[in-house]
Amino acid sequence: MIPGIHASVRGGLDRALDTLNELGLPCGQIFTSNQQQWKGRAIKEREIERYSGRSVTIISHASYLINLASTDRRVVKLSVQALEAELERMHTLEIEWCVLHPGAHLGAGEETGIEKISSMAGKILLNSPADTGILYENTAGQGTTVGHTFWQLAQLLELTDMPARTGICFDTCHAFAAGYDLSSFSAVRETMNRFNDTVGIERIKAFHINDSKRECGSHIDRHAVTGEGLIGLEPLRFLGSMSEFREIPGIAETPGTDRDRAQDIQKVLEF
Numbered sequence: 001m002i003p004g005i006h007a008s009v010r011g012g013l014d015r016a017l018d019t020l021n022e023l024g025l026p027c028g029q030i031f032t033s034n035q036q037q038w039k040g041r042a043i044k045e046r047e048i049e050r051y052s053g054r055s056v057t058i059i060s061h062a063s064y065l066i067n068l069a070s071t072d073r074r075v076v077k078l079s080v081q082a083l084e085a086e087l088e089r090m091h092t093l094e095i096e097w098c099v100l101h102p103g104a105h106l107g108a109g110e111e112t113g114i115e116k117i118s119s120m121a122g123k124i125l126l127n128s129p130a131d132t133g134i135l136y137e138n139t140a141g142q143g144t145t146v147g148h149t150f151w152q153l154a155q156l157l158e159l160t161d162m163p164a165r166t167g168i169c170f171d172t173c174h175a176f177a178a179g180y181d182l183s184s185f186s187a188v189r190e191t192m193n194r195f196n197d198t199v200g201i202e203r204i205k206a207f208h209i210n211d212s213k214r215e216c217g218s219h220i221d222r223h224a225v226t227g228e229g230l231i232g233l234e235p236l237r238f239l240g241s242m243s244e245f246r247e248i249p250g251i252a253e254t255p256g257t258d259r260d261r262a263q264d265i266q267k268v269l270e271f
């Protein structure tokens with residue numbers, strides 16, 4: 001796995017590049033716009049220059065507000081616009097993948113939710129720059145969120161029907177909270193085998209390497225510092241060392257500062 005962190009963009013998107021350089025990290029995840037606001041952010045000329053020809057791998061994380069499965073038409077409309085704008089910004093910044101929380105069905109049912117998300121994501125991708133794509137992130141299954149079972153992730157990919165432009169961002173904390181054990185070597189092996197049988201291991205394009213404060217199957221998403229949660233350091237190291245994932249980013253989204261996250265990922269992946 002390629003070590004990375006979720007990096008702050010306070011002071012500009014180029015600040016994240018400086019941070020990664022300072023910390024010696026080959027990879028990072030950023031928000032290209034405020035993740036809590038519908039209004040997108042315009043990219044500055046200076047940021048475009050810095051991102052073009054950069055030496056580090058960057059993935060983006062889409063806004064937390066986006067819910068293509070919403071039962072509120074206004075929210076769906078805003079979600080489509082926000083995701084299209086995200087893919088445009090990614091094209092400008094030469095970012096291939098954005099991580100997307102699939103969404104919450106809000107009572108309409110998981111199947112309906114998955115159908116809505118996939119059909120809209122497919123259309124959005126068709127209307128967006130061809131060098132960009134979406135990574136559905138597995139969820140903890142809090143509330144009515146979908147994407148907490150491997151089968152649901154497989155459905156999202158299949159129904160979106162854009163295999164070259166979709167993939168999975170596998171969050172270890174979310175998988176554990178959703179009921180997939182990762183707290184021993186054999187549990188990691190079994191969970192990844194199950195993922196491979198249901199979704200296909202080659203669909204994973206990024207990992208979020210987070211420990212979990214809450215127990216396996218709790219359906220509660222609380223990231224813990226790596227080694228201080230209920231998954232533990234050794235199983236995460238084992239996952240990080242699997243040869244299948246040699247070229248795949250492993251991003252720490254743990255609490256604290258960029259520097260804290262760099263220490264957290266360093267405990268799991270050598271760099």
Ligand SMILES: [Zn+2]
Nearest residue numbers: 137171208253
């Ligand atoms: Zn995550």
Ligand SMILES: [Zn+2]
Nearest residue numbers: 173174221223
């Ligand atoms: Zn999370």
